[in-house]
Amino acid sequence: MNPAPGVAHRGLITVSIMLATIMQALDTTIANVALPHMQGSLQASQDQITWVLTSYIVASAIALPLTGWLCGHWGRRKVFMVSVIGFTIASALCGLANSLVEIVAARLLQGVFGAALVPLSQAVLLDINPREKVGQAMAIWGAGIMVGPILGPLLGGWLTENFDWRWVFFINLPVGIFALWGIMRFLPESRPQGERLDIFGFVTLSLAIGMLQLFLDRGEQLDWFDSWEIRMEAAAALIAFAFFVVHTWTVQGVSFFNRDLLKDRNFVTGLLFAFIVGMILYGTMALLPSFLQGLMGYPVVYTGAVTAPRGIGTMIAMIVVGRLVQRVDVRAIMAVGFGLTAFSLWQMTRLTLEMDSSLIIVSGFIQGLGIGFTFVPLSTAAFATLAPRLRNQGTPVFSLLRNIGSSVGISIVQALLTENSGRAHATLAATVGPGNHGLAGLPHLLNPSSPAGLAMLNGEVTRQGVLIGYLSDFGIMMAVTLAAIPLLLLIRSPGRAAPGAAAEVPH
Secondary structure, eight states, X not given: OOOSSSOTTHHHHHHHHHHHXXXXXXXXXXXXXXXXXXHHHHTOOHHHHTHHHHHHHHHHHHHGGGHHHHHHHHOHHHHHHHHHHHHHHHHHHHHHOOSHHHHHHHHHHXXXXXXXXXXXXXXXXXXXXXXXXXXXXXXXXXXHHHHHHHHHHHHXXXXXXXXXXXXXXXXXXXXXXXXXXXXXXXXOOOOOOOOOOOHHHHHHHHHHHHHHHHHHHXXXXXXXXXXXXXXXXXXXXXXXXXXXXXXXXXXXXXXXXXXXXXXXXXXXXXXXXXXXXXXXXXXXXXXXXXXXXXXXXXXXXXXXXXXXXXXXHXXXXXXXXXXXXXXXXXXXXXXXXXXXXXXXXXXXXXXOSSOOXXXXXXXXXXXXXXXXHHHHHHHHHHHHSSOGGGHXXXXXXXXXXXXXXXXXXXXXXXXXXXXXXXXXXXXXXXXXXXXXXXXXTSOGGGOTTSHHHHHHHHHXXXXXXXXXXXXXXXXXXXXXXXXXXXXXXXXXXXXXXXHHHHHOXXX
């Protein structure tokens, strides 16, 4: 596929591949709010039902690095078509599942087939648009992958409340059919290279990623390194990754990971920022629903409505940035984005249990703006100097680092929430007792001298302790966001890209 300007049906290609991308991006979060309904319908325990999420994440993470080789071996259009067909059929199987085993198996298939959709859509948009339109193309792509996870809980909650949890998966069928028709009809094929697969590199990297995802996903449930399972997963991930690194650095000939990717400073720095953005975005998204439903008592649908302005902010920012990215230094745009994100996180450290939803809406909208101002220029800068022949290998790695960042971010904030909440509860509980004369004016029901009063006071202390845990998490993420800003100096302005990189035609 030759890059721009003579690509026919550019608009229809964009619509088709973005339908597939949004379908996959939605499925990263749309099933979360339906888990309690699935648990009852499938007669699963709390621990068992989380495999509906874990199986999808692990399968997607393992299959993602294979995207570049598949495109080189079979051609991008064939891989895209098979991925959409497989993902759509797997979605139907999820909706038809009548047992935990059936839905976990279907979610594994969803993860395997859906892994290639996001990096393939990014690679196609980079190729079919001329250089002056790349910023706008990345804005469209970024809107799909960022707004999908944000709006997923809202759409999932609405479908579950008004129809059934199965429609969380059935909704993919018409989207997948339209996407497949567009890809078959309008997307030209890239030239296959018949590349040989580095089996040892693929196996060791897949094992490392799969074990890391299991370690991060199940660590909180099993109390981290107190569990033999977690210790084994951590050890397996480290050993497999060590073998992969040594093999990649020493192998002669074809390597599963193209070492030329590491020669591009913008791309390597972009991977670092993709990890950070994934950590901040998904870390916050993991905290807010439990905060709003668990502490504030919001119903599922209202929780989705309150958090939806985050997606609106992201879309607005991406529209604006798509026009600015060719005129303004991307580092300045990203600095503004990180600044807005940090400010929104500071606002979240002001949350209380007695407030209305206005601060949640405002801070979410501002954070959406910040993410939008960060992700589009990041995607543009990361691939500005990368040779087009490396895009099939580069886009999956970029998506992989963002996904790993999100998993790490979610695990860190959940672990810190538990630890800080427990510490705050102990501190507050130490002041509650008959000896504290400041409690003398409390109603009789809250009298700490009686068992009932002490129990009620303990419940309130627990709520306040958990609140402090959430606020501490938001403060830590704010510090991480601010600390990332100086690292922007590592990025070269795309305007200084090497001419050869822009002119080279991908194979």
